[in-house]
Amino acid sequence: MTIPFFQPNSDILKPYALMDLDDTLFQTKRKIDAWDLATAEAENLVCATVNKQNELLSFMTQRQAVFFNWLLASTELIAVTARDTTEIKRVLLPFDSWQVLTHGAVIIMPDGKKLNDWQQHIYKQLAPLQDRLNQLTGLINNYYENSNNDLVFTPHIDSFNDGCNAKVLNIYLAIKHAQKDHQALADLAQQLPTLIADFDKHFYVHVNANNLAILPHSIHKRHAVQFLLDKCLDKQRPSFGFGDSLADLPFLQLLDWYGMPNHGQLHSTLPAQRHSQL
Incomplete structure (x- = not known):
């Protein structure tokens, strides 16, 4: 006896x-x-995010909007993003399940609260690195002040607890280029390991277009997604996902299926396939 491949009932498990x-x-x-x-005609665009001034910033094309609505109706949708707890509030799309934020430093439960076990784990990882992160912040600020002022530097912080007390900790450092000079960021990424001793032991650098991030090794989407899969999600339910950057690939590889949009960093790393005409 085999299980039917299709089970038409309203209680079917969603991936x-x-x-x-x-x-x-x-x-x-x-x-x-x-x-x-x-x-992507103007009449088809759907606003997805706003900036700090509450101005329209990011959009979904008609196809992306259809895809997103299908995800909402057919799956339990979990956001996995570099956006932090402040930046996620500028996303206008509805999310009512788990959220992995700040490159994996924060996990938000479906009730909107931070997952305490993960909070304590990250606290233990970040607390010993605060002096080094502060040192990096000072060095980059000096670099910024002595440069042509085209670098936009943003430290990302949040509140964590050790089981008893809450404390605001530095998580990672982000840098953009005001004129979107991607090569300038790539060159800076090459210089960063020379700033402090044992840089590579404690940190890694991720660059994607106009975004450069300096992150502790303990902060990664993969680590948070692994925790979710092991401790929080139903192991009987299948999982799949999509991401556009090389930093997404490690968490995607934990899932049953994964893919990417036909644009962006991850897509551009694939070699072009040439097919001879039959």
Whole structure:
């Protein structure tokens, strides 16, 4: 006897969809134009995020909007993003399940509260690195002040607890280039390991287009997703996901199925396939 491949009932288990957000489900108008995305006529665009001034910032094309609505109806949608607890509030899309934020430093439960066990774990990882992160912050600030002022530097912080007390800790450092000079960021990434002793022992650098992040090794989407899969999610339910950057690939490889949009860093690393005409 075999189990039927189709079970038509309203209680059928939905798969988990673990999704990167920026440049996977939505992107800025500048990137829409650069990637020449289909169904991106002005009347088809759906606003997905706003900036700090509450101005429209990122959009979904018609196809992306259809994809997102299908995800909402057919899966339990879990956001896995570099956005922190402040930045996620500027995303206008509804999320009512788990959320992996700040490159994996924070896990938000479906009730909107931080997952305490993960909070304590990250506290233990970050607390010993605070002096080094503060040192890095000072060095980068000096670099910024002595440069042509085209670098936009943002330390990312949040409140963590050790089981008794809460404390605001530095998590990671982000740098953008005001003129979107991607090569300048790539060059800076090469210089960073020379700033402090044992840099590579404690930190790694991720660069994707106009985003450079300096992260402790303990902060990674993969670590948080592994914790979710092991401790929080139903192991009987399948999982799949999408992401656009090389930093997404490690967490995607934990899932049953994964993919990428036909644009972005991960897609661009694939060699072009040439097929001879039959």
